[in-house]
Amino acid sequence: MNYGDKHYIWQATDWPQWRYDLTKLAGPLADVSLRQGLLMGRLADVGMALRDQASLAALTDDVVKTSEIEGEQFNVESVRSSIARRLGVAMGALAPVDRHVEGVVDMVLDATGRCDAPLTPERLLGWHAALFPTGFSGLTRIRAGAWRDDATGPMQVISGQGLRQRVHFEAPPAAQLPVEVNRFITWVNASTAEPALLKAGLGHLWLVTLHPFDDGNGRIARALGDLLLARADASPQRFYSLSAQIQQERQDYYDVLERTQKGHLDVTEWLMWFFGALQRAVDSAQYTLDAVLAKTRFWQRWSGTPMNQRQIKLLNRLLDGFEGKLTSRKWASMAKCSPDTALRDIHELMAQGVLRKMLGGGRSTAYQIVD
Numbered sequence: 383m384n385y386g387d388k389h390y391i392w393q394a395t396d397w398p399q400w401r402y403d404l405t406k407l408a409g410p411l412a413d414v415s416l417r418q419g420l421l422m423g424r425l426a427d428v429g430m431a432l433r434d435q436a437s438l439a440a441l442t443d444d445v446v447k448t449s450e451i452e453g454e455q456f457n458v459e460s461v462r463s464s465i466a467r468r469l470g471v472a473m474g475a476l477a478p479v480d481r482h483v484e485g486v487v488d489m490v491l492d493a494t495g496r497c498d499a500p501l502t503p504e505r506l507l508g509w510h511a512a513l514f515p516t517g518f519s520g521l522t523r524i525r526a527g528a529w530r531d532d533a534t535g536p537m538q539v540i541s542g543q544g545l546r547q548r549v550h551f552e553a554p555p556a557a558q559l560p561v562e563v564n565r566f567i568t569w570v571n572a573s574t575a576e577p578a579l580l581k582a583g584l585g586h587l588w589l590v591t592l593h594p595f596d597d598g599n600g601r602i603a604r605a606l607g608d609l610l611l612a613r614a615d616a617s618p619q620r621f622y623s624l625s626a627q628i629q630q631e632r633q634d635y636y637d638v639l640e641r642t643q644k645g646h647l648d649v650t651e652w653l654m655w656f657f658g659a660l661q662r663a664v665d666s667a668q669y670t671l672d673a674v675l676a677k678t679r680f681w682q683r684w685s686g687t688p689m690n691q692r693q694i695k696l697l698n699r700l701l702d703g704f705e706g707k708l709t710s711r712k713w714a715s716m717a718k719c720s721p722d723t724a725l726r727d728i729h730e731l732m733a734q735g736v737l738r739k740m741l742g743g744g745r746s747t748a749y750q751i752v753d
Contacts, residue, residue: 428675440670443626449486494609522597529560587639622664732749
């Protein structure tokens with residue numbers, strides 16, 4: 383495209399003077415703030431240990447889903463173990479982790495746990511290096527821990543191939559990045575007039591528009607948004623995951639993002655979508671808290687029942703939201719034991735009243751926790 387076409391918001395003569403209709407945003411902003419207050423009020427009554435478990439659940443969801451948006455699938459147990467180890471949260475046997483998981487966890491925990499620390503170029507570059515510890519994105523070598531240089535052409539977000547190829551967005555030239563990034567970082571660290579939640583929405587949009595890296599821009603923009611949300615909440619502990627909500631609504635997210643980046647500097651539509659997604663994320667956190675409380679009540683009820691480590695591990699998997707039906711074959715696979723041992727574990731728990739057969743099991747008998 384021709385840079386003189388004024389096709390993208392960063393080409394506007396008054397970039398980046400964001401505009402928005404605060405009268406339209408006041409209602410959604412107040413609604414999100416109310417729901418956040420209700421969630422935090424409920425968390426204040428459950429005690430430190432349960433808050434830690436709720437935070438672990440939210441952070442696990444955040445790490446898994448922010449990578450899933452980019453097409454990368456992480457093992458949930460590996461992510462949970464990595465976060466629990468860093469937070470000092472007890473969760474029994476810890477699953478092995480790999481360096482890619484560790485890198486995303488490092489970034490998310492640095493963004494939220496150190497939300498009050500100033501944002502610096504070195505911090506952003508460190509996040510990027512953590513995401514790509516091998517210096518490769520898939521099979522492609524990238525400039526890990528460095529700004530992009532556009533050596534192979536302009537940075538574009540493209541879908542499709544050949545004649546069906548479509549350019550959704552083109553980022554500012556690499557030569558502009560030093561000035562653009564420094565201006566952005568100054569704004570993030572400064573006390574500005576925007577409401578704190580609104581600043582989180584603008585910060586996410588601004589960084590993903592700069593697209594300063596060869597890859598990983600979406601994940602870093604979401605981490606930056608989490609940093610600003612943590613500042614808005616005045617708490618480094620996270621109890622809801624905007625990344626998980628974006629993953630659920632990713633097509634709407636990409637659509638509104640593209641319209642905004644190809645539009646003008648009035649970003650009211652983007653902020654309306656952002657507040658709506660944030661509200662739904664906070665609402666989902668209420669269900670997460672319900673699950674944490676249910677898990678706690680379960681272990682309080684069965685605290686005097688003798689169980690082996692395999693049984694404890696598999697019951698925790700069920701309580702954390704196991705997808706699909708639990709069969710003896712799946713038990714054996716996850717517990718890394720023989721089918722006979724898996725069936726013996728299950729029958730012992732059934733005899734104790736912890737598990738029962740599911741109705742309508744079909745070919746394979748499935749089991750569930752007794753309510």
